[in-house]
Amino acid sequence: MTPRRYVAAHAAEALARIRAELGEDAVVLGSRAVPEGVEFLASAYTDLAVETQEPPPARGLLEELRELRRLVGRQLGGLAFSQWKRRDPARVLLAGTLLQAGFSPQLARALAAHSPRGLEEGEALRWVRQVLLKNLAALGDDLPRPGGRLALVGPTGAGKTTTLAKLAAQAVARWGPGAVCMVSVDDYRVGARAQLVEYAQLLGCEFRAWDSGADWRAACAALPQGTLVLIDVPGHAQHDERIRLQHDKLAALQVMRWLVLPATLQGAVADAVVHAFGGPELAGCVLSKLDEAMLTAPALDTLLRWRLPLARLSLGQRVPEDLFPPRISWLVERALRQRVAEPHRLREDDMFLLENVS
Numbered sequence: 462m463t464p465r466r467y468v469a470a471h472a473a474e475a476l477a478r479i480r481a482e483l484g485e486d487a488v489v490l491g492s493r494a495v496p497e498g499v500e501f502l503a504s505a506y507t508d509l510a511v512e513t514q515e516p517p518p519a520r521g522l523l524e525e526l527r528e529l530r531r532l533v534g535r536q537l538g539g540l541a542f543s544q545w546k547r548r549d550p551a552r553v554l555l556a557g558t559l560l561q562a563g564f565s566p567q568l569a570r571a572l573a574a575h576s577p578r579g580l581e582e583g584e585a586l587r588w589v590r591q592v593l594l595k596n597l598a599a600l601g602d603d604l605p606r607p608g609g610r611l612a613l614v615g616p617t618g619a620g621k622t623t624t625l626a627k628l629a630a631q632a633v634a635r636w637g638p639g640a641v642c643m644v645s646v647d648d649y650r651v652g653a654r655a656q657l658v659e660y661a662q663l664l665g666c667e668f669r670a671w672d673s674g675a676d677w678r679a680a681c682a683a684l685p686q687g688t689l690v691l692i693d694v695p696g697h698a699q700h701d702e703r704i705r706l707q708h709d710k711l712a713a714l715q716v717m718r719w720l721v722l723p724a725t726l727q728g729a730v731a732d733a734v735v736h737a738f739g740g741p742e743l744a745g746c747v748l749s750k751l752d753e754a755m756l757t758a759p760a761l762d763t764l765l766r767w768r769l770p771l772a773r774l775s776l777g778q779r780v781p782e783d784l785f786p787p788r789i790s791w792l793v794e795r796a797l798r799q800r801v802a803e804p805h806r807l808r809e810d811d812m813f814l815l816e817n818v819s
């Protein structure tokens with residue numbers, strides 16, 4: 462597959478030429494600005510080298526039968542889909558719209574199956590919007606009060622420390638610097654503690670550092686009384702065993718935990734992250750990196766499945782400006798407006814391909 466180079470004054474012109482020469486399925490491999498305008502590298506799917514040197518393996522009867530069964534299954538799958546479409550076009554359209562917005566097939570199927578019969582497209586979407594609004598939970602706009610203890614947990618680089626600083630800034634603005642204490646448990650990465658020390662100094666609030674291996678109960682007893690304690694812990698990958706240790710230590714201190722969940726995660730990863738960090742034991746969820754996420758649906762899908770209440774929205778790096786209250790209606794609108802980008806989008810004639818794929 463040798464990529465071809467297209468230079469044009471405008472992107473639209475280059476794309477039109479690519480489509481005309483390489484077909485609708487052309488793959489754009491990259492683009493950049495050049496003195497003449499824009500340059501695109503593209504190739505056609507038909508350019509893919511599919512021949513190999515090896516002769517096809519001899520197949521046994523059993524294998525041939527299996528292949529035959531798969532083929533028949535696919536045909537029937539395609540038939541079932543077209544029958545469903547003829548019988549229930551509005552529901553099929555609704556399921557398709559939800560899939561293209563990035564909701565999981567499971568949720569798209571369930572919503573389509575439960576939607577009232579005979580709705581127009583616009584009515585069906587209004588119905589979905591209402592169902593999502595009704596099922597997504599949110600905490601209030603209020604911060605935890607002084608005297609409370611809150612830890613932000615989550616995967617590496619999710620935005621825990623940044624969100625903690627944003628929350629601390631809001632708490633200081635509300636109750637004054639004397640009412641807030643920031644704790645860093647991050648003791649094994651260069652610069653992790655320094656990041657929080659800097660924020661605490663800027664805000665003028667108390668700062669404490671705890672070693673991950675230390676007795677946190679004693680450290681907790683030594684904290685200034687009546688302050689809102691905000692605890693920054695290290696991030697871990699969802700399969701890391703240290704999450705359990707972290708969880709047990711925080712639970713023993715009756716620390717409330719909010720999960721910082723990047724909205725940029727794939728749905729399956731987001732599910733695994735919620736599961737690893739305590740699932741139903743989590744008090745809330747901060748959806749971070751919403752400004753980077755091209756789809757909102759995978760995160761909403763995960764919140765719904767886990768019945769995890771939304772605590773805050775994070776839409777950027779600025780402290781404290783980019784933290785927002787949990788506005789569910791805004792999120793739902795956004796999720797329903799967005800669409801999976803090509804080349805990840807399913808087409809109708811891709812449907813039968815999915816039958817019998819295990």
Ligand SMILES: Nc1nc2c(ncn2[C@@H]2O[C@H](COP(=O)(O)OP(=O)(O)OP(=O)(O)O)[C@@H](O)[C@H]2O)c(=O)[nH]1
Pocket residue numbers: 615616617618619620621622623624653694695696697721749750751752753775776777778783
């Ligand atoms: N675009 C965007 N960037 C964010 C957001 N929140 C945090 N970041 C950035 O993401 C990067 C990681 O943020 P941190 O707050 O250090 O993440 P963390 O979860 O504490 O990371 P670890 O402690 O290493 O696990 C930084 O560059 C932040 O500025 C957000 O909502 N949007």
Ligand SMILES: [Mg+2]
Pocket residue numbers: 621622623647653693694695696
């Ligand atoms: Mg951090």
